[in-house]
Amino acid sequence: MRIQLCAKSLQSSKLLSLIRAVAAAVTLASVAAPCGRTQDQQSRGAPITVRDAIVMTRLGLPDSLLNTPIKEDIAQFSPNGRRFVIVLKKGNLQKNTNDYSLLLYRTLDAFRSPKPDVLLVLSSSSNRPAIQSVKWLDDNDTIAFLGERKKLLPQVYELNARTKRLKRMTAHQSPVVRYDSSADGRTLLFEADPTTAELQKAQGASGNPVLTRDIINVLFAHLGEFRPTTTQGEELYLVRNRRQETHLHVPGVVYTEFLRPSVSPSGQYAVIGVFPREIPAAWSGYRVPWLQAAIRAPREKGETALTVAEFMIVNTNTGELRPLLDAPLSWRNMGLAWAPDGKSIAVSGSFLPLTGTMDSAERAARQSRSFVVEVNPASHTFVKITDEDLTVKRWDRSSGKLVLTREDGPNKKKEIALEKIGNSWRQVASSPPERSEEARPQIILQQGINTPPKIYASRPTTAKKALLLDLNPQFSELRFGKVEAVSWEATDGHEVSGGLFFPPGYQPGQRYPLVIQTHGFFSGKFYMDGPWSSAFAARPLAAQGFIVLQVGYSTKQDEEKFENTTAEGPRQMAAYEGAIDYLDKRGLIDRDRVGIIGFSRTVYTVAYTLTHSHYRFTAATLADGITGSYCDYLLFPYLSNTPLLNGGLPFSPTLSSWLKNAPNFQLDRVRTPVRIEAYGPASVLGLWEWFSGLTLLKRPVELIYLPRASHLLTRPADRLISQQGNVDWFCFWLKHGEHGTSPQELNEFSRWKRLRTLEEKKH
Numbered sequence: 001m002r003i004q005l006c007a008k009s010l011q012s013s014k015l016l017s018l019i020r021a022v023a024a025a026v027t028l029a030s031v032a033a034p035c036g037r038t039q040d041q042q043s044r045g046a047p048i049t050v051r052d053a054i055v056m057t058r059l060g061l062p063d064s065l066l067n068t069p070i071k072e073d074i075a076q077f078s079p080n081g082r083r084f085v086i087v088l089k090k091g092n093l094q095k096n097t098n099d100y101s102l103l104l105y106r107t108l109d110a111f112r113s114p115k116p117d118v119l120l121v122l123s124s125s126s127n128r129p130a131i132q133s134v135k136w137l138d139d140n141d142t143i144a145f146l147g148e149r150k151k152l153l154p155q156v157y158e159l160n161a162r163t164k165r166l167k168r169m170t171a172h173q174s175p176v177v178r179y180d181s182s183a184d185g186r187t188l189l190f191e192a193d194p195t196t197a198e199l200q201k202a203q204g205a206s207g208n209p210v211l212t213r214d215i216i217n218v219l220f221a222h223l224g225e226f227r228p229t230t231t232q233g234e235e236l237y238l239v240r241n242r243r244q245e246t247h248l249h250v251p252g253v254v255y256t257e258f259l260r261p262s263v264s265p266s267g268q269y270a271v272i273g274v275f276p277r278e279i280p281a282a283w284s285g286y287r288v289p290w291l292q293a294a295i296r297a298p299r300e301k302g303e304t305a306l307t308v309a310e311f312m313i314v315n316t317n318t319g320e321l322r323p324l325l326d327a328p329l330s331w332r333n334m335g336l337a338w339a340p341d342g343k344s345i346a347v348s349g350s351f352l353p354l355t356g357t358m359d360s361a362e363r364a365a366r367q368s369r370s371f372v373v374e375v376n377p378a379s380h381t382f383v384k385i386t387d388e389d390l391t392v393k394r395w396d397r398s399s400g401k402l403v404l405t406r407e408d409g410p411n412k413k414k415e416i417a418l419e420k421i422g423n424s425w426r427q428v429a430s431s432p433p434e435r436s437e438e439a440r441p442q443i444i445l446q447q448g449i450n451t452p453p454k455i456y457a458s459r460p461t462t463a464k465k466a467l468l469l470d471l472n473p474q475f476s477e478l479r480f481g482k483v484e485a486v487s488w489e490a491t492d493g494h495e496v497s498g499g500l501f502f503p504p505g506y507q508p509g510q511r512y513p514l515v516i517q518t519h520g521f522f523s524g525k526f527y528m529d530g531p532w533s534s535a536f537a538a539r540p541l542a543a544q545g546f547i548v549l550q551v552g553y554s555t556k557q558d559e560e561k562f563e564n565t566t567a568e569g570p571r572q573m574a575a576y577e578g579a580i581d582y583l584d585k586r587g588l589i590d591r592d593r594v595g596i597i598g599f600s601r602t603v604y605t606v607a608y609t610l611t612h613s614h615y616r617f618t619a620a621t622l623a624d625g626i627t628g629s630y631c632d633y634l635l636f637p638y639l640s641n642t643p644l645l646n647g648g649l650p651f652s653p654t655l656s657s658w659l660k661n662a663p664n665f666q667l668d669r670v671r672t673p674v675r676i677e678a679y680g681p682a683s684v685l686g687l688w689e690w691f692s693g694l695t696l697l698k699r700p701v702e703l704i705y706l707p708r709a710s711h712l713l714t715r716p717a718d719r720l721i722s723q724q725g726n727v728d729w730f731c732f733w734l735k736h737g738e739h740g741t742s743p744q745e746l747n748e749f750s751r752w753k754r755l756r757t758l759e760e761k762k763h
Helices: 013-025 050-055 196-202 216-223 281-285 289-296 360-368 473-477 538-543 556-562 568-585 601-612 630-635 641-645 655-661 663-669 681-696 716-734 743-762
Strands: 057-059 083-092 097-106 117-124 131-136 142-147 155-160 166-168 176-181 187-192 235-240 246-248 269-274 310-315 320-323 335-338 345-350 371-376 381-386 391-395 402-407 413-421 424-428 442-448 451-459 464-470 483-489 495-501 512-517 547-551 589-599 619-623 674-679 701-706
Touching: 050 083, 050 538, 050 716, 083 131, 083 716, 097 131, 131 176, 142 176, 155 176, 187 269, 281 289, 345 391, 381 424, 483 568, 495 538, 495 568, 512 568, 512 716, 538 547, 538 716, 547 568, 568 589, 568 601, 589 601, 589 716, 601 619, 601 663, 619 716, 630 641, 630 663, 630 681, 663 681, 674 681, 674 716, 681 701, 701 716, 701 743, 716 743
Parallel strands: 335 391, 512 547, 512 589, 589 619, 619 674, 674 701
Antiparallel strands: 057 083, 083 097, 097 117, 131 142, 142 155, 155 166, 176 187, 187 235, 235 246, 269 310, 310 320, 335 345, 345 371, 371 381, 391 402, 402 413, 413 424, 442 451, 451 464, 483 495, 495 547
């Protein structure tokens, strides 16, 4: 039950006691549901809560991938195609774990509504997955994966799908974070965190001098945790023939979150991604603005820019590492795939070397764009496949065709097949799958903007499709509001897309409070909380009587023109302002009751909006992101975008541009109550300027600190604190002091009531 009451009217503890007594006396059948839901509306399903979002079953993919449209097969098939596995996960609030399941199916049974064979169930109490990077080996029985078991550090395991015998393949003394293996499993390459002792020594703990100006691991070392930085990345290890591991020295920083290792099928070679400590002088010849900015950014010796990366090739027989192409990577369409025989590798999103003899036209082309190429690791040569803007997806084992994807409209990708004829490549038609019942089906995740995800077996050539697994049958007991894909014109004239979440029981003509969630919407996906688990709570907010706008994207080409420039903040501010005008014109919202949530990158754009916009925002949340501030510049030197957002370095002659653009120099303009969420020591330092500054200015602000949380919140307890906290926060500020009756909610109400007093004094 929620109580809606103006804060000024709640002046006495006697009145509060009376309200509690009345609430306790009202029977469940006669209690009005939150936001005025009637008994008839209640009978059609329970209101969606944050807990429903946390405990729902999802694919066992990294959260960053769950945000994107999932078009490919979601199953891992055995090499002979006769069996496949699917990984699922769900939150367990009682144990504060994420529970992962590895399900096995027989391919022949896929269209017969089979029950899966549960091969393995593992739970993770950390921010890491319990089961990830699943890979069948060539014996068709063994499944390799990276797993976390109970209190053991993450290691590489092999599971026999027939006997269910589990075997640990690594016994490393620090967490293994990524791996890949040859097709027979006898060559294993893995990346692991430095040990705690190594980390403390390198980062200045225990009385050692600090050797870096990157503060992240200086803070994390004493916690025994590791986060890759500009100076120290993951450690690389090689295991041959299941013998002792060998530590490989990498001339760069390995940052696993972005670039994963890839071992050739034969095991003779492997490719890793690194950020070079010293950017080669020849790379200054590339005429790409983001690359030029990174090269010019000041760095100390041994530091790298976490925007400039390259692929390196590892000879697993000798342990030798060298650049794959001696050229940087483009983040736009990076991808790779080994040829089935392991003798070459196709790479997309790579620039080509500027050294050597070439004509002026070829040099100009290499300076300005990336290519798709085939690289021979033995001869150190490459063949240009295409200069089209394509992304390598896979090298088909049976047909030998290289499959790539091309953007074919907003949130749409089209597959392109290429075939090698002699030494050249040409586009060919994709081979249609076999029509026989024995042929491998597609295992797909089917979902829609208003349709919860379910897993189907599909055969496109015959239009045959069968439900394989309903991930969340409990959704039939919940009451969902409608979601509508919308687009609007920003106040500066550009077009923006997004998703509009309506309250269940929406009444036309009624104006609702609005909460804007600021980035990540794809129109073909079903969302419970939003694209991100951090701070966003779309459907739980809608269930409390809010209209929620999940902002999407403009076209990628348009966005790239404004990113990392002084126009980025104003452009996004115009998108938020245009959304308010659009929804107000439709008669959907009360524009005097608007909240906004910034997360990650959009902490900056929301901070810019709160300090530069003339539109009124009733409440805001800034969750674990950059603010484009002077503190960001000092604390996180790898964020070369901070000077770009503010027009130069924060010193003369461009200091005046900072005073005009940087949100933190405009805190006196903030008239909005702000909730700040910091995940980890580095995050709390980056956001401290806002918290301390607004506190000194006696503005309503609160800081929620989750010391061991990941950027994308993973552990159920962290998600509950963040997401439920935001539901309560916006209910209080946008709905005239509305609050719940639990001890925690009453404590929040008491705290926020004091903050409201500060707000009232400023008006």
